[in-house]
Amino acid sequence: MTSASRLPTVVLVSGSGTNLQAILDHAQRGSLGITVTGVVSDRPGVMALERAKRAGIPALTVDHAQSGGSTAFQRQLGAVLAELKPELIVLAGFMRILNTELVSSWAGRMLNVHPSLLPKYPGLHTYRRALEAGEKVHGSTVHFVIPELDAGPGILQYRVNIRPAESEQSLRARVQQGEYLIFPRAIAWFAAGRLALKDGSTWLDGERLNAPVVVEEAQPV
Numbered sequence: 001m002t003s004a005s006r007l008p009t010v011v012l013v014s015g016s017g018t019n020l021q022a023i024l025d026h027a028q029r030g031s032l033g034i035t036v037t038g039v040v041s042d043r044p045g046v047m048a049l050e051r052a053k054r055a056g057i058p059a060l061t062v063d064h065a066q067s068g069g070s071t072a073f074q075r076q077l078g079a080v081l082a083e084l085k086p087e088l089i090v091l092a093g094f095m096r097i098l099n100t101e102l103v104s105s106w107a108g109r110m111l112n113v114h115p116s117l118l119p120k121y122p123g124l125h126t127y128r129r130a131l132e133a134g135e136k137v138h139g140s141t142v143h144f145v146i147p148e149l150d151a152g153p154g155i156l157q158y159r160v161n162i163r164p165a166e167s168e169q170s171l172r173a174r175v176q177q178g179e180y181l182i183f184p185r186a187i188a189w190f191a192a193g194r195l196a197l198k199d200g201s202t203w204l205d206g207e208r209l210n211a212p213v214v215v216e217e218a219q220p221v
């Protein structure tokens with residue numbers, strides 16, 4: 001596949017960018033069918049921007065703190081995205097809620113990874129909440145973005161069994177290892193034309209998914 005035939009993709013970030021790194025590593029090996037044409041952060045100076053620069057990818061900031069408020073921020077971000085003209089937008093640890101207008105203009109072309117087994121635990125502090133609730137399993141979900149927060153149709157879920165005396169930190173580390181698998185996989189499906197958002201559902205290979213495809217953490221032998 002030539003780089004010209006790969007799907008132009010923009011990644012939105014807010015922090016350390018370990019998911020971005022996993023995506024860049026796969027993309028560089030040519031296994032995703034995408035070219036990352038820009039990385040956009042809502043905060044300056046984050047590690048994710050460094051990772052983009054190291055990979056030779058335009059690293060842009062739309063600084064939320066300097067934007068003049070949420071509506072202005074969304075307008076500025078929308079203008080940057082319109083300029084970059086991606087075919088796919090990937091939210092990789094992007095911690096802002098996008099407004100309906102922005103999400104609607106990229107409907108079916110925006111993917112997010114969220115650290116819970118949605119519909120459980122939308123929003124923040126998912127690991128702490130799952131542990132406090134005494135959950136036996138936790139994980140992460142890749143889903144299409146719709147205007148309602150963390151409510152879009154699921155694509156892939158990574159599940160881990162919570163261990164006795166599991167800490168928030170260890171649970172996060174285990175779940176994130178799974179994100180590095182499922183997010184690139186969903187992106188590759190999308191780039192190959194296997195994945196679509198239609199009639200409010202996820203479709204994979206022409207079939208409506210009733211539930212996300214589940215990947216279980218490999219059990220130690």
Ligand code: GAR
Pocket residue numbers: 014015016017018019020048092093094095113114115123140176179
């Ligand atoms: C990821 O683990 C992702 O699940 C979470 O932020 C982390 C970012 O890590 N996303 C959300 O909470 C979105 N609601 P990273 O910057 O190292 O990829």
